[in-house]
Amino acid sequence: MRENAPPRQLTFDLPLDPRYGREDFLVSPANEAAYALIEAWPDWPDTVLILTGPAGSGKSHLASIWATRAHAWTVAAAEIGAASVTHLVSNGALVVEDIDRADGLDEAALFHLLNLARERRCPVLITSAQAVDALGIRTPDLRSRLRLAPGAGILPPDDALLRAVIVKLFVDRQLVVDLSVVDALALRIDRSLARAREVVSELDRDALGRGRRITRPLALAVLERLGMQEEPD
Known part of the structure; x- marks a missing residue:
């Protein structure tokens, strides 16, 4: 007998207040x-x-x-x-x-x-x-x-800053992810901190709605939906 797929959960798109303390700025x-x-x-x-x-x-x-x-x-x-x-x-x-x-x-x-x-x-x-x-x-x-x-x-972020910001965005949302997720995002999204914030928010919403943790396959699926699945040359 086939198990029923877990029901999708209701999600509430509540704004996440950014943390603007001096200790939160990544140089x-x-x-x-x-x-x-x-x-x-x-x-x-x-x-x-x-x-x-x-x-x-x-x-x-x-x-x-x-x-x-x-x-x-x-x-x-x-x-x-x-x-x-x-x-x-x-x-x-x-x-x-x-x-x-x-x-x-x-x-x-x-x-x-x-x-x-x-x-x-x-x-x-x-x-x-x-x-x-x-x-x-x-x-x-x-x-x-x-x-x-x-x-x-302020210049576009280098690789190290982009990865560090992605990690911080997950931490700010109290989410624990594998480094493979961070690498998948950093390699595929535009070199933009605004885009990193958008993608992490979408991943959080998608994972909560599905009742699943954020994994690399889920990250790739969300990136594909956003038109950013292919790794740049």
């Missing part, structure tokens, strides 16, 4: 320049610094580390307006997140904020997934100010 050649810049505070070369890197590369993590040390407020670039500039600078330190994602960015307000920050010696850390010249800033003075701001970029 590698891909991000060591950016990490060193954050660690150099308060001995920064300028009032305004820009941190660039692709989505999921760790910009927000580094910004959070600095914000904790500097007691800085954090605001999305899209939320900056003329009425909020003085208030934002009044705290003494500020993170401006995702300047590249600010549709309809109030350039006049941002320029005023940077000028006021310089006048009041309020350090400002700006994050962006794109270099300044790719942002499409129309205001010449603002574009020039951002170009002159020192900063650091």
